[in-house]
Amino acid sequence: MIRRIVLSSLLAAAPLFAQADPAADYAENCATCHGADRLGGTGPALIPETLGRVKGIDRVIAEGRVSTQMAGFADTLDGTRIAALVDYVTAPLAQSPDWRPDDVAASREMNADYQPAEAPVFDADPMNITLVVETGDHHVSVLDGDTFEVLDRFATPFAVHGGPKFSPDGRFVFIMSRDGWVQKYDIWSLQEVGRIRAGLNSRNIAISRDGKWLAVANYLPASLTILDSSDLSPAKVIDVLARDKTPSRVSAVYQAPSRDSFILALKDAPEIWEVATSPDAGPFHDGFVHSYEVGMKEALGAEQGLFARRRIVIDEPVDDFFFSPDYSELIGANRDGNKGVVVNLDVGRIIAELPLPGLPHLGSGITWERDGRRVMASPHLGEGVLSVIDMQDWTLVKQIKTDGPGFFLRSHDASPYLWADVFFGPNRDRMHVIDKETLEIVRTLAPFPGQTFAHAEFTRDGSHVLVSLWEDDGAVVVYDARTLEEVKRLPMRKPSGKYNVWNKITFEDGTSH
Template sequence: MIRPLFFALAATLSLTSTVQADPRADYVDFCADCHDANRLGGTGPALIPQTLKRMRGPKVAAVIRDGRVTTQMPGFSDDLTEDRIAALADYLKTPLEAVPPWGTEQIMASRVMDDDYDSVDAPVWASDPMNITLAVETGDHSVSVLDGDTFEVLDRFATPFAVHGGPKFDPTGRFVFIMSRDGWVQKYDIWALKQVGRVRAGLNSRNIAMSGDGKWLAVANYLPNTLTILSTEDLSVAEVHDVKGKDGTPSRVSAVYQAPPRESFVLALKDVPEIWEVSYSETPNLAIFAGGLAHDWRIEGPVAQDTAFPIRKITTPDYLDDFFFDQSYEHVMGASRKGTDGLVVDLVIGQKVADLELAGMPHLGSGITWKYKDTTVMATPHLKEAVISVIDMQTWETVKTIPTEGPGFFMRSHENSKYVWADVFFGPNRDVMHIIDKETLEIVKSMRPVPGATVAHVEFTKDGSHALVSVWEDEGEVLIYNAETLEIVKRLPMRKPSGKYNVWNKITFSEGTSH
């Protein structure tokens, strides 16, 4: 009797184990209501590899098990065994079998404008509207609105899941637009301290760019391969471009930037060796705008006459997915994630004009410029090498390579500051912040304000008198420094603060901040 009973029990356990290891069924039962049956997000974020890229399997499993504090995400430790949780985490990291359409119809169907939003004639607070700073808190997907003089928190509001690419202010500094990795774009009124609305412009997105006139917002998408252009007035769709190279190859959009003097957006493409320039001028002179190369312009797809966004496609010698522009926006410095070199493209003639000595995977998107002797230099950290490259923007030659205590991610300065601040984001010295003298190009101080914690991303106040530094930890803080004495004058507790964005510095394109 014992032997048959043992085999029957073993068979039952084996069957139970098989049932328990069905992550698709568990997804339908426990996840689909919030994240949609296709894993592309609903009230909760998209659960696909592109969105979960920075969350390794064990971290995804921990969220499934324990939930997310201060969100609607519950924990499922009472419903799922550890094996089922692990299997579900692995399933969420697998690619989708098919990507559903996400064009104008789907985007507009997602748009929600807040019924309780009422416009105001003046700010509801007494602070300097040009010295407002937004601090993104990734720990619980929120943004704090800071008075740049007193550093009082004027508001703290919820954002879409996983903000990415940096918020963008309209030219007045009143409205800010925030984008998440799963394509949601949020419009927020800083004067009223209220959300205006949201729309999902893509399924997996990289960043956004504001047109110089403040009328259009361009959204760079990885999934699907599109560029979405929204009206900033009401978040309606002006146009959706399918992104394909000259030979028809589809491409993800690595990033989109605005080039105000050219009245255009400039796109970095991941999968084709091209740069795209998209005009938003109301009366574009294509021959002049394209530097005399009008034949390089083409209009992709159906375009309404009053919302025409013609495209210029520039062939490049290599794949370029990270850009930096000179102040005239006539030249773009580009590099690929191969990290072996870089180049300069003249946007006027649409050709490469110089090579750059940039080994170590430069993070050009975080580069900054300043006046140095009789020229202007650009400095960029590197993601794989413990150096900062300083480049003469007239000769495109490397002026100096500054050794650091590890690879960095962000750099910042201000016109009124004699220092450059550079973090060491990667490696064992991630708690270091280097202070570099702009004249000598030497590190004059290496600060460890919170030993063992990641210290990163600096933003200055409008006048450059104070620098805000993130302690990039879940129970983190923003440190307020006197930018002259380099002493901490205030600490603001926050949930894993990342980027900070000052209205004045951003809308005036300060030379010390990335654009």
């Protein structure tokens, strides 16, 4: 509403708009927090690459943002000047911003007050801790997975994105924000260890099987930043260039534990990369036979193949992907969202195509055993279906009709059900519970009419399910996974994703990567 009023006033007062000086207004009111170069400081970067999905920027400038340091400027800036400032911060920079290894290293901030504990400072099972990301005021709550007591609530960087990653022993968690900050938190001590800015606009993070290395996939600059997880120091910044030397953003990066590697897809080029996280990584070992025509090994690290890269060329870029349980195959979707492809990572080529129209969201895909065969399921962002695929012959088993497009799936080996939200559209207040054998919806939960109800997560033993009321005045709702009855409700500030330590570090069936 404010935006429409502002735009209307511009038409009636063009001379006044001409007098606006957004550069001066930015320097006076914004630069202290967001940086003179608009690349961020205590506040996020204000550039198109990071503001692309932010709505109501004019309202934020006028009114501020609740539970942050962002103050409102309605008393000092009129509608015309705010509109000009919106245009200013959403315009591309004169020169594409860069963020080199020295910049990454200089941004590192370690907590001088951090004291590592010799044992957990709480009585809860450290393997049954669940982290809840609260996007309403940029915090994470640490929950006891048995009592659902909040053990700690700590501030995170602005706009957490991509899912936290845990060290293999479950003690540390690494959290990334859209504007490239990576935070390390000690769950045992309930303390932040430190943080570093690995990029300017980042997609997600992955941790190596041994826990030594943390990879950060960046849109801006087009790079893969590898951090030493022990102290967050940068170990390697790899410029992501396609075979024709064209820079490319990274769609996402994931750990492939059985391969001792990171797998990433290039968003702007038809390539998949595999980066070794160990000198003895299988695909880079001397005994590994490359049986594909375009395969190549290119050393990027000096330590016997550490961070060596293997490049797999495919037909078109992959935007969204996940893996078979043994990580021999990558299942991905192209940017048009009209099909899926299966890439065998051992032979380095596409071995199958999948009928997955309607923008499949493979990053939330899960797998399980059904009738003695491994199947996978994926929601679709463009239509109300879940696609179930047989992973032995890659045929479509069934498309389950839902009440609208979904975003997240979750299950557990101990549960007969998978939980699928309806994230988009008028039925976003619904959560489907689906029988994994019959593939039929057995119950639809809708405890909050008209409000977003999404993202299920199981406890370690699969006995309970946590679901988010994804609203600013929201809650985490705990269900008995067997009876599907509500057990507890915890008030939260726009809770989004929830992540159980055990399920994530053991790659529990039904947990996305």
